[in-house]
Amino acid sequence: MKRVILKGFLPGTLLLLLGMVSAVADPLLDDADWLRTMAFAAHQTNYSGIFIYQAGGRVEMSRITHLIDRQGEHERLQGLEGPRREIIRHNDRVWMFVGDKKVKFGKRHVRRTFPALLPEQILTLKESYTVTQEEEDRVADHHAHTIRFQPKDTLRYARKMWAHSDSGLLLKAVVLDEHNKVIEQYAFSQLQIGGKIDRKWVPDSESETEEITVREHLSPLPQANVESLSSGWQVDGIPAGFKKIIEMRRTLAHRESPVVQIVFSDGLAALSVFIEQLGEVEHPRLGLSSHGAVHVYRKLIDGMYVTVVGELPPRSVLQVAESVRYAGMPYE
């Protein structure tokens, strides 16, 4: 079984597995390694639980289920209150359900071709954050280690994470601003790790995924073409410690024309700059919008729509958006 699960994995992921084992075995190991352990556990653990999310004045209760099998990863998030709100992910394909019959589509456009947390990213992380292990705790009746990522400036948020001591699974996370005010937090209130988990929603094979799609009148959008490129767009105002991860041209759901996406990361938070041509949008909604710790700022620059998305304080997102400029070859 173990061999089946590991089949097809990048060598880097295998290193993560080793990292996980030693992190659990050796409490004196580098605190930042907990992040890799948590990332590994998030993808490689079967679990199901109720989790509470709180941002601003809102509290939401959801059920999260994650399964890994020969087909890969299956993930489901169900809102437990109000009208049906649900997201199902099978590997790189994502379906979103809103309301009773009405269906919205979304999808993960890129299969991750690299482990998100490479050793050099851990180094990047330490440029911007002080990582410390705090008191051990209990979350949803599970023993947890607590790790705090304290930024060295006010351009990014602080995070505190509770990791399951045995599996490394993230049990609770809090995002804090510079005044230690909670921006968003979530925690499992009940969690089953391993054991018998409902998998009726998981297709037996790829072809069955197609059948489900037809039966439920869903249509996953075709795989997007992602093309790495140098777009000629320059982002000067990225906060210190952020490094460019990827620059590409891709398609997004709900639009035909390609979009340029440039992603920066400080090892923990990420920042995406989307640039697209005008004329695709019926009602341009410009300005700032908040989604918990994620802020989105949209503006017009040189007749193009620039959309900056990041789990960063609003002023950092604004600073980035204001600095976007065209410096290169003509945009095609």
Added chain:
Amino acid sequence: MKQEISALMDGELFEDEAEVLLGKLKRQPDGSRDWATYHLIGDVLRQPEHIRCGFTESFHRRLQAEPTILAPRQHKPQRVKHYALSAVASVMALALVAWLSMQIGNEPAVQMANIQQKNAVRPAAYQVNDYLMAHQEFSPSADVQGAATFIHTVAAKQ
């Protein structure tokens, strides 16, 4: 035929329909003449300052002497399909604007051209979720959170 030519110019024909029509145009001199005339109208609308006076007047004369754009359709309304109405309307608008532009300068022509351009745009609603999803694929903190990161997409709007 004229409706079809107009539709072709408006980009309203499917590829196979367009190919059939282009084949017809090659064979029929009448069709080719209509095609050229409609393009002339378009050129006048887009760049009236480049049209010399003598040309404009002769064009005006020809336009007035040639009621074919409107008349056949009025005589044979039963043959005009519903979908062709927009093409008729746009040809009428083009003719009217061409005439107006010769009477009072090029301003209305510019306005009409702008309106037509706006109507041609196929709108797509801005959905912030598309950006959130596209962003999360690359976020290390989202990677650690697993499905929980989707809460930003699913959560009720603030």
